[in-house]
Amino acid sequence: MKALHFGAGKIGKGLIGNLLNKTGYEVCFVDVNQEMIDCINKRNSYSVELLDEEHSVEIISPVSALNSITQKEKVIEAIVNVDIITTSVGVVNLPNIARVLAEGLLDRIAQNRKKIDVIANENAINASLTLKKEIEQIISVEEMTQINSHVGFPNSAIDRLALSKKGDQGEIALVEPFFEWVINKSEMVNFDLPLISNAIYVENLKPYIERKLYIVNMGHAATAYLGFLTGESTIAKALRNPEVERIVRAAMVESSQYMIETYRSDSQEMIEFIEKTLKRFKNSNISDEILRVGRSPIRKLGYEERLVKPARELFKLGLPFENLAASIAAGYLFNNPEDEESFALQSYIRENGIDKAISHFSQIEHAKMKEMITKHYDKMKNNHKMTH
Structure with missing residues (x-):
């Protein structure tokens, strides 16, 4: 053959x-x-x-x-x-x-x-x-x-x-x-x-595509953005911080609720998939750089993208999305001047404020959603570095 x-x-x-x-x-x-x-x-x-x-x-x-x-x-x-x-x-x-x-x-x-x-x-x-x-x-x-x-x-x-x-x-x-x-x-x-x-x-690829985008890619991006705030250089090192790991795991669990509601995915299988994914991220044999994973934040904070779409869907369903909101907020704090999108994002926030940035880049207009994201944004910005 x-x-x-x-x-x-x-x-x-x-x-x-x-x-x-x-x-x-x-x-x-x-x-x-x-x-x-x-x-x-x-x-x-x-x-x-x-x-x-x-x-x-x-x-x-x-x-x-x-x-x-x-x-x-x-x-x-x-x-x-x-x-x-x-x-x-x-x-x-x-x-x-x-x-x-x-x-x-x-x-x-x-x-x-x-x-x-x-x-x-x-x-x-x-x-x-x-x-x-x-x-x-x-x-x-x-x-x-x-x-x-x-x-x-x-x-x-x-x-x-x-x-x-x-x-x-x-x-x-x-x-x-x-x-x-x-x-x-x-x-x-x-x-x-x-x-x-x-x-x-x-027979149907969509659940697999969405599981990858809204759990794997979402978790990867969330780790990069939260890890950036701790000053770590790689994904594996970022997840050694208990607070980073807690938020990332919780955001993945929240996102899995969207999969369960939409595709009737098995909840136990989802938990196992999340643990397997976190184990991949923690692989110390892989030097997966935070600046690489976090690049292009404007695209990754988009309306249909990995962080925002599951948060929007959960909000509509009246389900918790607190940790997804924290991960989105961390994305808005990703500041790498060498990344074109990151530079543009930070310039926009400086000129227009975080509230307008969320409307502009993530197209989130609902006041309660924005309020939750800005609350996390302000807290993280004031802390600068999360507790080691």
């Missing part, structure tokens, strides 16, 4: 390529980084190091790689002949691979090959649908009709912290022990292949 994967980056090698290889696929990566491509082809393998106590290293083989710019014809040929196509190029780069994918898929159809699924694994909601729309924009209606009848674009949700380091045998992917790859089975067209090893297949 053969798989073609666009993007030989950290997630491509540390999660997608890794699991495809374990399923029995010979994986061919498509990238533009010639050094990375040469490194993979020289050894027909690459290394993945687990960020656990043992730091065990796994060799992923057999693998190969192609350059999408200089080896376009070979990429098209591969699209025709493989069994599955996956991506992890970053959602902004999906337009860059749409043309070669369209050409390859149309060639494949002309040669009467079997149906194929294309799974975009990007840190964005419905990335496969986004990729499909990019293809739609550059080909004719007739050609798109052909693709729609032969190609599935199942959406997915992925979760694994992946970093990298230079080794004497090229770049090594560094990954945390936890991972999740959830695939929407109802959007697939090829059911002749074995299920991908350790992937989860579901």
